[in-house]
Amino acid sequence: MKLVIAIIKPSRLEEVRQALNSLDVHGMTVTEVKGYGRQKGHSEIYRGTEYAVHFLPKLKVEIAVDDALADAVSTAIRDSAQTGRIGDGKIFVLDLLAVTRIRTGETGAAAL
Amino acid sequence: MKTSKILGSAALASLLLALPAFAQDAAAPVVEEAAAIVDKGDVAWMLVSTIVVIVMTIPGLALFYGGLVRAKNILSVLTQVFLGFSMIAILWVAYGYSLAFAGPTEGGLSAFVGDFSKFFLSGVTLDSRAATFSAGFELPELVFVTFQLTFACITSTLIVGGIAERMKFGALMAFLAIWFTFSYVPMAHMVWAGPGLLYGLGAYDFAGGTVVHINSGIAALVAAIVLGPRLGYMKEPIAPHNLVWTYVGAGLLWFGWFGFNAGSNLEANALTAVALMNTVLAPAAAALAWAIGEKVTRGHSSTLGAVSGAVAGLVAITPAAGFAGVGGAIVLGAVAGLVCLWAVVNLKPMLKYDDSLDVFGIHGIGGIVGALGTAIVAAPGLGGYPLGVPEEYSIGGQFMIQLTAVGIAIVWSGVVALVAMFIVKAIFGGARVPESSESDGLDLSSHGERAYN
Numbered sequence: 310m311k312l313v314i315a316i317i318k319p320s321r322l323e324e325v326r327q328a329l330n331s332l333d334v335h336g337m338t339v340t341e342v343k344g345y346g347r348q349k350g351h352s353e354i355y356r357g358t359e360y361a362v363h364f365l366p367k368l369k370v371e372i373a374v375d376d377a378l379a380d381a382v383s384t385a386i387r388d389s390a391q392t393g394r395i396g397d398g399k400i401f402v403l404d405l406l407a408v409t410r411i412r413t414g415e416t417g418a419a420a421l
Numbered sequence: 422m423k424t425s426k427i428l429g430s431a432a433l434a435s436l437l438l439a440l441p442a443f444a445q446d447a448a449a450p451v452v453e454e455a456a457a458i459v460d461k462g463d464v465a466w467m468l469v470s471t472i473v474v475i476v477m478t479i480p481g482l483a484l485f486y487g488g489l490v491r492a493k494n495i496l497s498v499l500t501q502v503f504l505g506f507s508m509i510a511i512l513w514v515a516y517g518y519s520l521a522f523a524g525p526t527e528g529g530l531s532a533f534v535g536d537f538s539k540f541f542l543s544g545v546t547l548d549s550r551a552a553t554f555s556a557g558f559e560l561p562e563l564v565f566v567t568f569q570l571t572f573a574c575i576t577s578t579l580i581v582g583g584i585a586e587r588m589k590f591g592a593l594m595a596f597l598a599i600w601f602t603f604s605y606v607p608m609a610h611m612v613w614a615g616p617g618l619l620y621g622l623g624a625y626d627f628a629g630g631t632v633v634h635i636n637s638g639i640a641a642l643v644a645a646i647v648l649g650p651r652l653g654y655m656k657e658p659i660a661p662h663n664l665v666w667t668y669v670g671a672g673l674l675w676f677g678w679f680g681f682n683a684g685s686n687l688e689a690n691a692l693t694a695v696a697l698m699n700t701v702l703a704p705a706a707a708a709l710a711w712a713i714g715e716k717v718t719r720g721h722s723s724t725l726g727a728v729s730g731a732v733a734g735l736v737a738i739t740p741a742a743g744f745a746g747v748g749g750a751i752v753l754g755a756v757a758g759l760v761c762l763w764a765v766v767n768l769k770p771m772l773k774y775d776d777s778l779d780v781f782g783i784h785g786i787g788g789i790v791g792a793l794g795t796a797i798v799a800a801p802g803l804g805g806y807p808l809g810v811p812e813e814y815s816i817g818g819q820f821m822i823q824l825t826a827v828g829i830a831i832v833w834s835g836v837v838a839l840v841a842m843f844i845v846k847a848i849f850g851g852a853r854v855p856e857s858s859e860s861d862g863l864d865l866s867s868h869g870e871r872a873y874n
Contacts, residue, residue, distance in 0.1 A: 353660060355489075355725055356779060357766035360658035 310405040310421065311379040315370045316344060316398040317390040322368055328389035329372065332381055336421075340369045348396030367398060373405055373421055457550070457559045463688045467564045470684025474571035477677030478506050478578055485670025485732075486582050489725075489778050492662040493862025494586045495872045501590065505578040505597050512601060513570045515541055520602075521609040522569070524616075531616040534607045542566065553687040560687060568684060573609070575681075576633045577601045582778030583641025586659075587651050587859050590867045592845040592852040599844060600640055604837035608632045608830060624826040625799060625808070625819065627696065628685035630740025630792040631830040638785020639831050642776055643838035648852055650775030652859050664724055671728035675704060678735050682742035695806065696742035700735065703745075703754030707734025710758030718766075726762070733761035733783050737791030744795055746804025753794045757787050792827050796820035 317325060322339065329337065343364035350363040374382050383400050391397050410420040483502040487495045509517075516537060524535030539545055542563075551565035577597045584593060611617040612624060612632050619631070626632060651659060661667060683697040711730025712722035737757030738750055745753060765782035776782065796819035797803065801811035807819075846852045853859070858866035865871060 353658075354719060354723065355661055356729060357769050357782075358659075360660055362658070 310408060310418065311374055311376055312403045312405040313372045313374060313379060313382050313386070314401040314403065315372075315386045315390065316342065316367050316400075317370060317386070318392065318397060319366055319368050321390040321392070321397075322370070324389040325370060325386055328385040329382065332378065332385055334372060334374060334378070334382060336372070338371045340371075342367050342369045346396070346399070365396065373408055375418055375421060457557050459550070459559055459561060460688070463553065463558060463560060464564055466689035466693070467560060467568055467684060467687065470680030471564070471568045471571055473677040473680035474568070474575065474684065475506075475677070477674050477681060478571070478575045479503060481670050481673030481677055482575065482578060482581075483670065484666045485674055485728075486585065486667075486778050488663040488666030488668070488670060489582075489661045490585050491659065491862065492873060493864055495662065495666075495864065496868055496870050497590070497863035498581060498585055500868060501581045501593055502578045505581060505594065506574045508594060508598060509574045509577045509601055510570055512598060513573045514566065517573055517601065517606050518542065518566050518569060520606045521573075522565075522614050524614075526616045532611070532618040532621070534610050535614065551687075554692075555688060555690070558688060565687070569609070572629060572633060572681070573601060573605055576605055576629070576637050579633075579637035579780055579784055580641045580644060582780040583645040583776045584648055585777040586863065587853050588648060589849055589852055589854055590863075592849040595845045595848065596644065596841050596852070599841040600834075600837055603841070604636060604640065604834045605632070608636050608833060611829070612826065619826045619829065622822050622825060623808075623819070624822050625744055625795045626740045626792065626826065627743040627795075628682045628739045630736075630788045630795065631826050634736045634739060634784040634788030635792065635827060635830040636788075636834045638781045638783075638788055639834040640838040641780035642774065642785060643835050644842055645776040645781075646774050647839065647842040647846075650773075651777065652856060654775045655770075655773070661725065668724060668728055671731060675700075675731060675735060678704075678739075682735075682739060686743055692743050692806065695745075698747070699738050699742050699745050699750035702747065702750040703738035703741075703757070704731040704734035706751040706754035707731060707737065707758030707761075710755040711762050714759050714762045729765070729779070729783060730758040730762070733757045733787040736761075736784050736787035737794060739788070740791045741795040741798050744799035744805050744807065746798070746806070749798030749803050749805055753791065753798050756794065757790045760790050761787050789827055789831075792823050792830075793820065796823045 326337070344367050345363055345365055348365060350361060350365060353360050353362055372382060379402055383402060386400055407416065408420040409416050479502065483499045486498045486502065490498055519537050519539035520535045522535060523539040525531045545562050545566065547561065549562035550559040551562045552559055577600065580597065580600070609632050611619045612626050614620060653659065679697055679700050682700045683693045686693040686696055708727045708730040711726045711733065715722045715726045734754035734757050737753050738745065741749070741753060761783050764786040765779045769776065769779070769782055797816055799805040799807045799814070799819065800816050801807060801814055807814040842852065854863065854866060
């Protein structure tokens with residue numbers, strides 16, 4: 310099993326969710342995060358003081374999938390989250406050792 | 422200006438009011454002149470003004486400041502304002518009113534301060550009266566006492582903005598108590614009481630440009646300098662955590678300011694309407710001027726700029742509220758907006774002081790602009806409403822008087838604030854909280870609370 314972690318622009322969440330739905334992936338966890346890569350921050354000015362804000366708001370989307378589905382999920386996320394501009398984000402795929410459904414106690418692929 | 426001649430006895434009243442009777446036609450029957458009346462409309466207006474000025478402080482000023490500090494410090498600001506208000510309110514009726522407005526009309530220290538004759542309002546009864554600016558009309562003295570109480574409270578709590586995010590709570594309360602006693606009270610006496618030094622000089626200060634704004638602005642500056650800057654000041658971002666609070670606070674300040682300026686007329690008449698209107702126009706012009714200034718200098722206007730501009734305009738029109746005409750109010754507001762913008766953007770970084778919330782930049786500098794500008798906008802030729810004979814009004818002459826008042830206010834407040842800071846530093850073993858407390862945030866370290874859970 311794989312854990313797909315995608316850092317995306319907040320405005321792309323709905324597109325990503327719909328793209329994953331059409332792949333029959335029906336669960337994900339979304340966290341609000343801050344970060345930067347090549348996208349520069351911006352500056353904010355309050356009265357007389359200017360602040361360089363380096364960290365930009367992003368969303369982290371985490372999805373646990375079968376090995377077979379991992380590539381399709383990555384591609385779907387990439388296609389739906391992309392805007393073409395710097396700051397679109399990154400996708401990481403990690404090996405997932407174990408999964409348990411809390412309600413029923415199922416484990417492994419049955420729990421995904 | 423406020424004259425507080427307390428006409429306690431009807432005999433004295435009828436003596437004074439009998440004088441015009443001699444000018445009447447000798448053949449007409451001698452009509453007994455009525456004693457000065459208390460008009461219920463005036464009283465109702467003054468009671469309302471009193472209440473709205475309280476709203477200026479709680480929660481107006483509290484939220485205006487609260488939104489500007491970091492989330493971990495908002496409760497400390499709200500609490501400093503709330504309890505500061507509460508303390509000064511009690512000190513006012515205990516001895517503040519007496520020292521500011523009671524006492525001999527000449528001799529001794531009467532030019533600077535009153536006496537303790539009205540300690541805890543002793544002698545102030547339901548029948549005691551305070552004068553208004555119209556002969557023949559008076560207010561119940563209790564109304565005047567309470568109205569003035571609100572002024573003492575907001576002036577003192579304004580200082581919170583200069584010392585925000587790093588001062589020990591107890592030290593702050595002690596500082597406010599000392600400063601109120603030795604700076605606010607004498608300044609109120611000097612400017613607004615009959616025997617007062619600046620009143621006698623003919624200084625124009627309708628609602629408190631010197632007594633309230635310059636006074637508190639200088640105190641905040643001195644306190645900020647003595648305290649030292651916040652940790653990380655000028656190195657890391659210390660941005661406002663919620664400008665929506667600041668916006669709401671600014672709206673409540675503007676709302677209450679109508680009581681502050683227009684209520685300072687002590688009656689409900691046409692001049693009250695002038696002061697009310699000026700209190701709309703000057704901040705409006707100032708907000709626009711600040712916004713345009715920002716657009717020109719940095720490419721966009723901002724919410725914080727708009728509300729800061731409005732406050733600067735409100736500050737500047739405070740001494741001029743009942744003296745300026747329409748054009749004067751607009752111009753004075755616009756000038757204050759631009760000058761205060763310069764003060765917070767350029768002057769502050771140049772001088773490197775950490776007046777956290779720009780009390781000096783807006784109230785101090787705005788108060789100076791307003792106090793000096795009053796001399797100009799009061800000119801009858803510019804649509805103003807000067808005291809005395811309009812033809813005899815001299816802008817230059819009045820300007821010098823205003824300058825004197827401004828100078829005295831700056832020096833007096835500055836010295837008292839300096840001494841008060843050293844006293845509280847000694848008593849409290851330093852006026853600042855320890856570094857770890859400052860990093861944790863005063864809400865948690867000073868008050869054991871978190872604003873947002």
